Structure formats: structure tokens, C-alpha cells
Amino acid sequence: MAESRNFGKGSIMSFILFFAAFLASGGSTAQVPLLMWSTKSLPSLTSPPAGHITSMEELAAYLTPVFGSGSNTVLLFLQDKLSKDDFTLFGGVFGNKQESVFRNLEAALQSSSSSVSFPALEWTGESSIPTLLQQKLGAAPLLVDPDTLSHLSLNTSINNLLIINLPYSCNSLKSCKEVLSNNDEIIGKVLSSLKAKDVSYTAVYTGLQPSQAISMSPLLNKQVGRTLLQAPTADVKAPIIFTNASRFPCIMLWAQNLFISPPGSSGFIDLAKENASLSGSMCNSTNSELVLTYVNYTLSFTMSQRFYPVSARNWFTLDSVQVRSSGQNASFVGSHGIYAPAEYSFHCQSVSSFRDTLLVPANQDSTQWKLNFVEFQIQGFGLSNGTNFSYASDCAGFFTAGIWMGLISSLLMLLIFVYGLHMIMQLNTMDRFDDPKGPSISVPQSD
Numbered sequence: 491m492a493e494s495r496n497f498g499k500g501s502i503m504s505f506i507l508f509f510a511a512f513l514a515s516g517g518s519t520a521q522v523p524l525l526m527w528s529t530k531s532l533p534s535l536t537s538p539p540a541g542h543i544t545s546m547e548e549l550a551a552y553l554t555p556v557f558g559s560g561s562n563t564v565l566l567f568l569q570d571k572l573s574k575d576d577f578t579l580f581g582g583v584f585g586n587k588q589e590s591v592f593r594n595l596e597a598a599l600q601s602s603s604s605s606v607s608f609p610a611l612e613w614t615g616e617s618s619i620p621t622l623l624q625q626k627l628g629a630a631p632l633l634v635d636p637d638t639l640s641h642l643s644l645n646t647s648i649n650n651l652l653i654i655n656l657p658y659s660c661n662s663l664k665s666c667k668e669v670l671s672n673n674d675e676i677i678g679k680v681l682s683s684l685k686a687k688d689v690s691y692t693a694v695y696t697g698l699q700p701s702q703a704i705s706m707s708p709l710l711n712k713q714v715g716r717t718l719l720q721a722p723t724a725d726v727k728a729p730i731i732f733t734n735a736s737r738f739p740c741i742m743l744w745a746q747n748l749f750i751s752p753p754g755s756s757g758f759i760d761l762a763k764e765n766a767s768l769s770g771s772m773c774n775s776t777n778s779e780l781v782l783t784y785v786n787y788t789l790s791f792t793m794s795q796r797f798y799p800v801s802a803r804n805w806f807t808l809d810s811v812q813v814r815s816s817g818q819n820a821s822f823v824g825s826h827g828i829y830a831p832a833e834y835s836f837h838c839q840s841v842s843s844f845r846d847t848l849l850v851p852a853n854q855d856s857t858q859w860k861l862n863f864v865e866f867q868i869q870g871f872g873l874s875n876g877t878n879f880s881y882a883s884d885c886a887g888f889f890t891a892g893i894w895m896g897l898i899s900s901l902l903m904l905l906i907f908v909y910g911l912h913m914i915m916q917l918n919t920m921d922r923f924d925d926p927k928g929p930s931i932s933v934p935q936s937d
């Protein structure tokens with residue numbers, strides 16, 4: 491009697507749901523799951539009764555015809571630990587495909603000509619599955635490193651048993667997810683390198699031993715309920731920090747994009763993607779200059795601060811922004827729009843030389859250049875030995891054009907309404923009416 495279900499071209503989805511059904515019926519003996527897929531067709535299995543545990547003998551009996559004829563190349567993905575709970579926890583059940591860590595595995599199962607799964611295989615020792623495969627194939631196992639697999643030459647006219655060890659060491663839900671996701675990448679890599687060699691194979695994914703039943707407490711600590719299925723935000727890159735000779739941070743700059751477009755070029759180049767050298771930068775108590783030297787361009791920001799008696803405080807201005815490339819220079823004046831109290835930083839969603847202009851070209855040649863800095867933040871003074879920006883003074887004032895337009899049109903309509911109301915209130919009914927039965931109104935006319 492065969493204990494496993496053959497999903498044929500089945501997807502791992504049904505496999506996972508099948509596992510989920512198993513969760514309640516956790517047997518007393520230790521079990522590991524085993525997934526098998528192949529480029530040739532595997533013999534099918536009759537459906538097992540739910541909750542049945544496949545014994546090693548039953549697996550051996552199933553494998554005999556599989557490897558009985560011809561030469562086989564078997565890939566054994568041996569993960570240090572594995573249990574069906576890993577599939578239910580990390581498999582992205584309920585159609586949450588984005589959350590699944592087994593993407594390459596799922597794809598391989600779907601694209602292979604046939605696949606078979608043994609959700610609960612009796613576990614009898616660490617070496618039982620490798621030994622069994624070794625016996626069935628009559629080939630010595632070859633431990634392969636996924637990185638060097640592409641250089642390995644396989645003699646496909648004999649049986650090969652390639653073992654790929656996958657780690658499984660984690661202590662939190664998040665780290666388990668990472669480890670499994672890395673393993674899945676390795677599986678994808680190995681399979682695609684075999685595909686590139688055009689080798690037909692049978693692959694087996696299983697665990698050296700059952701993974702510790704992952705305690706459900708991390709799940710309970712997690713926020714339960716509906717969560718947005720948004721992609722995790724990418725890591726925020728570090729700001730550019732210039733430190734003075736005595737290692738005090740004195741200029742900081744952060745920008746999501748530093749787009750520049752030299753004369754005659756149609757597109758923009760994003761300098762924020764490249765690494766810059768800061769040589770040539772300087773700072774003292776009144777002036778700061780940040781010079782960013784990229785491969786083909788040099789971008790420099792000159793700032794100064796001084797005391798303004800009217801507001802009784804120091805303000806800094808971004809006096810100029812200069813771009814230099816081989817033979818071409820451009821200079822922009824920023825002091826009209828880019829200023830902040832000296833102890834603050836300046837932030838703007840978009841600092842541009844052509845739209846809502848904050849950077850004014852300083853000469854005729856500079857008008858040929860286009861600059862656009864997205865999510866730009868700069869601070870040249872008052873960093874006080876910290877590597878955090880101070881409070882940001884934002885370029886967007888409270889009253890934006892949109893707010894003004896809304897305000898003015900509402901006020902205009904209110905005015906018209908009040909005028910109309912006023913006119914209506916001015917209307918009086920007549921105090922006397924003409925009565926046809928009574929004497930007509932006589933207007934005495936005395937000349």
C-alpha cells in the first residue's frame with residue numbers, strides 16, 4: 491500500500507493544505523517530509539489515508555521502479571532540519587504567493603513533468619535517506635557546492651547522486667524565513683545550472699532530521715489580524731557625512747536621487763547611485779563646502795551662515811551648487827529659496843533648476859544644464875558631533891499654491907452668497923394693496 495499522494499502536475503499549494511490537515515494529527519514518532527520531482531515521469535501513488543506515516547520500507551519499495559532502469563542523476567537537497575510546519579508557516583498559504591519563501595521550489599514542482607510528496611516520512615536516523623538513495627543508485631554520493639556546480643562535468647551515462655547541504659539554523663520566525671528563503675535561492679540556482687547543462691534529473695528535498703516544532707509563541711507576539719500586504723521598504727541608505735580634520739561631522743547630505751542632465755543629453759543621470767569621494771570639502775564656523783567627486787562629474791554645494799539682526803538668529807543659505815564635467819561647468823544660485831536657521835537642516839521634496847525653481851542658473855551657459863534633487867536634505871552647520879540631521883526646515887510652506895487657490899475661490903463664493911443674502915433681505919412687501927371692491931385709491935390732486 492502506498493501512503494503518499496501523487497499530485498501529478500500538482501502544485502505545492504495543495505501539498506501545503508494537505509500538510510495543514512496533518513497539523514492536528516501530529517503523530518507520536520518523528521517524521522520528516524519528502525518532496526520529489528523529476529524531468530522524467532514518476533510512478534503514481536494511490537491516495538494515502540489522511541494522517542498516515544510512510545515507513546522507510548514503503549519509500550524503498552516506491553523508489554525501486556523509479557531508479558530501476560537507465561542512468562539517473564539524483565539531486566538530494568538535504569536541509570539540516572525540516573518539518574511540515576515549515577511549509578505551513580512559511581509557504582504562503584491561502585494564496586499569499588508573495589509571502590512564500592519556497593518560490594523556486596514551487597516553480598520547479600510546477601514545471602517538472604511529475605512530482606510526488608510524502609508529507610510524513612518516518613524518521614529513523616540522520617543517514618537513512620542518503621543511504622537508501624545510495625543503495626538504490628549504486629553510486630557514491632558526491633557533495634557539491636552550488637557555486638561550483640557549473641564547473642562540474644557529469645557523466646550522464648552512469649548513475650550520479652549529488653548532495654547539496656542546506657543550512658537550517660534559526661531561532662526566530664524572521665531568521666527562519668531568511669534561512670529558508672536563502673535555501674530556496676540555492677535550489678533555484680542548482681536547478682537552473684542543471685537546466686543549462688541540459689541534464690535530466692530527479693530531485694529530492696528533505697530534512698536530515700525533523701526541525702524542532704517551531705513554537706507558536708512568535709506568532710502570538712506578532713501583530714495578529716489584518717496587515718497590509720505591502721512590500722517591505724528597502725533599506726534606507728546612509729547619508730553622506732563630511733568630517734573635519736579633528737573627526738567632527740560637519741556636513742551632512744542625503745538625497746534619494748541626484749539627477750543631472752548635461753547640455754545636449756536627453757536623459758538624466760542619477761549620481762546618488764554612485765559613490766563619491768569627498769576630497770576638497772571644507773568647513774569652518776561660517777562657511778561649508780561639500781565637494782562630491784564622481785567618476786565623470788563633480789558636484790559641489792557651498793553654504794554659508796551669518797547673523798540676521800531682524801530675526802536675531804543665524805541663518806544658513808545654500809549659496810551655490812556647481813556641476814563640473816570634462817570642460818563644462820555650470821553654476822546655480824540657491825540662496826533665494828534654500829535657507830534655514832543655522833542649527834536646523836533644510837529639506838525639500840524636489841530641488842530643481844527647471845520646475846518650481848529653487849536653483850537659479852548663475853550664467854547663460856548654466857541654463858543648458860538641468861538639475862533635480864529628489865528628497866533632498868542638507869545641513870552644513872550645527873551638527874554638534876552627531877550623525878543625525880537636526881530638525882528639518884521644509885521648503886514647502888504651509889500655504890501651497892493649491893491651498894491658496896482653494897481658499898480664494900471659497901472666499902469669493904462666500905462673498906457672492908453674502909451679497910445675495912443681503913439683497914434678499916432688502917426686499918420689503920408693500921404695505922398697501924389695491925382693493926377692487928372698495929373705493930379706488932384716490933390720489934388727491936390739488937393744483
Ligand SMILES: *[C@@H]1O[C@H](CO)[C@@H](O)[C@H](O)[C@H]1NC(C)=O
Nearest residue numbers: 561643644645646647648649
Ligand atoms: C562515462 O561512464 C562510462 C561507464 O563507466 C564510461 O564508459 C565512459 O567512458 C564515461 N564517459 C566519460 C565522458 O567519462
Ligand SMILES: *[C@@H]1O[C@H](CO)[C@@H](O)[C@H](O)[C@H]1NC(C)=O
Nearest residue numbers: 734735736737738740773774
Ligand atoms: C572640527 O569641528 C569641531 C566642532 O565644530 C571644532 O571644535 C574643531 O575645532 C574643528 N576642527 C578643525 C581642525 O577644524
Ligand SMILES: *[C@@H]1O[C@H](CO)[C@@H](O)[C@H](O)[C@H]1NC(C)=O
Nearest residue numbers: 772773774775776777778779
Ligand atoms: C572659513 O572659510 C572661508 C573660505 O575658505 C574663509 O573665507 C573664512 O575666512 C573662514 N572663516 C573662518 C572663521 O575661519
Ligand SMILES: *[C@@H]1O[C@H](CO)[C@@H](O)[C@H](O)[C@H]1NC(C)=O
Nearest residue numbers: 759760764765784785786787
Ligand atoms: C563616464 O564617461 C565615459 C565616457 O563618456 C562612459 O563610458 C562611462 O560609462 C561614464 N561612467 C559613468 C559611471 O557614468
Ligand SMILES: *[C@@H]1O[C@H](CO)[C@@H](O)[C@H](O)[C@H]1NC(C)=O
Nearest residue numbers: 736737738739874875876877
Ligand atoms: C564625538 O563623537 C565621537 C564618536 O562618536 C566621540 O568619540 C567623541 O568623544 C565625541 N566628542 C564630543 C566632544 O562629544
Ligand SMILES: *[C@@H]1O[C@H](CO)[C@@H](O)[C@H](O)[C@H]1NC(C)=O
Nearest residue numbers: 873874875876877878879880
Ligand atoms: C540618531 O537617531 C537614531 C534614530 O533615531 C537614534 O537611535 C540615535 O541615538 C541618534 N543619535 C544621536 C547622536 O542623537
